Amino acid sequence: MRGQLYANPEATVQERHQMWQQMEARYLPWRKYGDLKYFNKGGLWQDKQHIYCSPFYYIDYTLALCCALQFWVKAEEDYEKTLAEYIALCDHSGSASFQELVRSANLICPFEPGALTQVVEKVRSSLKAG
Incomplete structure (x- = not known):
């Protein structure tokens, strides 16, 4: 849909x-x-002006949300390591493709089959544990 x-x-x-x-x-x-x-x-x-003026806005926002949720789950387990991975990701921004950057931060790439389901399940598990 x-x-x-x-x-x-x-x-x-x-x-x-x-x-x-x-x-x-x-x-x-x-x-x-x-x-x-x-x-x-x-x-x-x-x-929704974004549909006409910035059609990739919603896609970009969703990709960022998938990564942010993964960082949140990881930070719940190991804050210091996750912060270091996030800072490293920011340091490399603009130097590689989105997919390469995501992999470098040890995140699930949203473009891979089943990736969004994996992200949702990790968030769901983290919420239940908390």
Whole structure:
């Protein structure tokens, strides 16, 4: 569902409205629009300027979040080591590809199959342990 927006660039406006409604129903089920007809039919996605002006913003934000969550889990186990890995990552920023930097920090690369599931499970386990 989430990937449909990028996997189907030829989607019609109506199809995009439907995709947005599906995502809102799953992730924001409490959101109600009352008598705002355009938003009720899934039009709120068109209010997101990032989609038009900076289309990779949400992707970049999600990649950063995946890495930040992993650093958080690792810091719960060994703060000093994790801080050193984070500082090393920052020192190398701009000198290598995203994937190389992620691997250099001993993180799971979000592009690898099943990686996001692994990250979510590590966070879930850390929350249960805490």
